[in-house]
Every structure is written in C-alpha cells, then in structure tokens.
Amino acid sequence: MRRAKWIPRLSTRARLVVLAVLCAAVAELVLRTWWLPSQWRAYDAPADGQALVSADGRSIILTVNWQCEEEPELVAHESADHVDVLLHRRAFKGPTYQCPENAVGSALISTHLSTPLAARSLLDVVAGRPVAYFDGRDLAQPSYLPPGYGDPAHNPSPGSAAPAAEGPSWTTGYRPRQGGPALVITQTRLATPAPEPSRPQATVDGHAAGFSESPTSKDRSITWSDGAYTFAVSSRPASLPDQELLRVAEGLRRS
Template structure:
C-alpha cells in the first residue's frame, strides 16, 4: 500500500466525495482538532470465504486512515459496516486495498446486512470461487492493495455478486503486465466481437485497440460469467488467455 500525506491549512474546511478504484469513499480536506471516527455503509466487492468465517472487502479511501471492516453477530444475522478514522490536522491522500474481518462462527444461513442501511449486503460465496490451475511464466499474485486499480473488461450490473483476482509479471509493484480474472453470478451473452470457445462454450475476445491496451476473454457457463483480462506493456496472446480460462477450476 502506498500512502502519501499532505498538510492542510487548519483554517480551511472542505468536504468532498471521491471515487477510488470504482468505490465511492468519503474525503475530508480539513479535520478539526481531535480524532474523528464514524461508521458508514459498505461499498465494493465483498467475499465470504469458503469456510464462512472471513469477510474480505475491496475498498479505496482518502483523507483518513485505512478503514476497518466491523462486524456484529447474532444468532440470526451478521451486520457489517466500515469504520472511518480521520486524524486531525492533515489530509492523507489515502490508498486502496482489501480489508478483512473474522466471524466468531461461520456465516451459514444467517443474513448479511449493512449495519447503517439495514439492507442486504451483496457478497460473493467463496465456496464457488474458481482458481487458475495454469498461469503463464513469471506471473505472481498481485498485491491486494493494487487489486481495485487493475482494469477489467466486461462490467457487471450493480448489485451482482462478483469477485476479482489478479496476477502480475514479477513481484515488484508495477513491474509489468497484469492478468485479471473476474467471476460474476449470472449467465450472460458474450459481447459481439471475435468469437471463440472456452471448454465448448461460446466466448468472445474483446480488444478495442489490438496494438496496445487490455485484451479480454469473456464467456458464461450458464451460472457465472467470467472474464480474463490481460493488460500492460505486453498483453497475453489469445492462446494464453484461452489456456488460463480453460484451467479455471
């Protein structure tokens, strides 16, 4: 996680909403003396682990410390919120990444709701998450703090449970090309572009600028829609994207 700190004039007061990595977060340019702590609604991709005990949220933030994911459990429900902590006297330029919370017992059949709005929280069930059995040479898991910044074609409708995993060339941040795998609940028709197949199912390559820029492979198995996106200085060729896609298990 990269964080920058910038001092602000304590006489000025400005409040603004910003978006980082596709996630709307609160921003304060001025904080009066004393720490500010408040809880807000959840936003972003939320994953419930396969054992039902860990919640992971992708989030961006600005002008505050890294937020905390807060959970409150009862026998019937799990309520979640984001705790924002704002230190006095400066505006932290923020960061982006993933925050987690542990449950005392597996989520099971309990409802998952937002503590501030009372609405159900859209989440992806980790028991159904696919993982690659093949990756190209020299590709490694992307640090969590970069995930919300990675490009991914095939946008999904709001309110759709989905999750994204990422890989990059090398182990240094920003070292080179990236590979993003996104899985969203719900079947869909691949976009109209270069047709192919993945494990016998219709699929489409999408590359708006073939000479450079991201290249995606999108398909559906009837239950989920998948996209495998390569971007960076050297996007993966079609054959490699198909090989990654066919190896998802």
C-alpha cells in the same frame, strides 16, 4: 532563631525562560488531554465497497476509501442466522486544509468471524440492506499457466465491474519471472444473465467466448459467461497468443 537561607533572585531573563517552559508544558498537557482527542468525530457508516468472504467463510474483506479520516474499521456482530457489518469511521473535525497527511487513502480491510458465515445472511446494519459479496469458494484458480508464470503477483483485488449490471468483481494477476506481459484473471458475479456473443470465436466449458482488444490499454482478453459469473483472461499488454489465453481459460477451476 534560625536564619533563613539566602535564595538568589532570578534575573528577568531567567524568569522569562522558566515561564516559557511552564507555558510549553501546560500547552502540551492541554493538547494531549483536550484538543487531540476532540479533533476526530467517530460515527458508524454503511459498509460500502466490494466485499469478499474468504473460502473458509471466516474472513470478510472490504474495499474502502477515506478522505480526511482515519483508516476505517470493519466491525461484525454475529448471531445464529445473520451477521451484521458496519464501518466504524473517525473523521477529522478541523478545516480540510489542516487534515493530517495520512488521513487520505484506500485499502482492503477485513474482520474475522468466530464461526464461518455459511448459510447466514450478511447485512449492512447501517444501510439496512444485504451485502452483495463475492464467495471466495467460487473464486476460480488456474490449473494451467503459460511457461514462466508462477505464483500470483498479488492477492485477489477488486475489479472494475459496472455496478448497474454486475455484482462484485475480483481480479488476480500473474507476472512472468523473467519479465513480460501480465496475465490477469477477472471474475464478476452477474446481477442479471449476460447474453452470449452472437458470433463466438471459441468455447470455454461449452460456453460461447470471444476475443477483444482494448484500444486504450492494449489489453487482449478472452471473455465468457457461465450464467452466474463473467470471466475474463487478459494479457497486459496484448503479447500472449490467443491460444494461450484460451488454454488458461479452459483450465480455470472452482473449489
């Protein structure tokens, strides 16, 4: 008969350590398999925000904000005559004060189409309405920039159009290489025709234009409308001469 090997008994302290390790392992397993996946609630939401369709028609870009959520995902479903879009959101289910630090933000997000949008309609499938988007083919590009100004300081970004009277608005900014005022070009699609200035100070491509200066931001701008879009070429702050702003305005070209 074989004698059993002697197994030393663990002290009370050692048993407590082993028990603590086992509890920690079980807690981590529960956290990974149950609590973490369940702390987010997935739902589909309207594609609210300013939208731009790239010049090649294959990318849809949208401005989004999120609060106590993960960064939303822009989803598109294509058919022969229309493209449906929606935002796939994941909201934090716990109390607001427990929101992760990275669960708040704003960004430009995009999705890509297998074929250009072309004449197909763009529909917000959740809201049940067409998406008012800015056509990237109409985004004007300057053929003239003042000396010292080169490539854009950033990609086109949403402007600050008043939604009651205007449509999507996009802005491109330029900064001089050696420092100085920013040159900002803003283009807004009109929902209704804009009245021309009663006392025009200049003309751009035959359209009446006016100069103005913001009392708060000290921007100096030349603004005009061609019936489809309102344009503004601004110096921030108001350091560029009016003649330079006018020359930039006259040199804007659309593809």
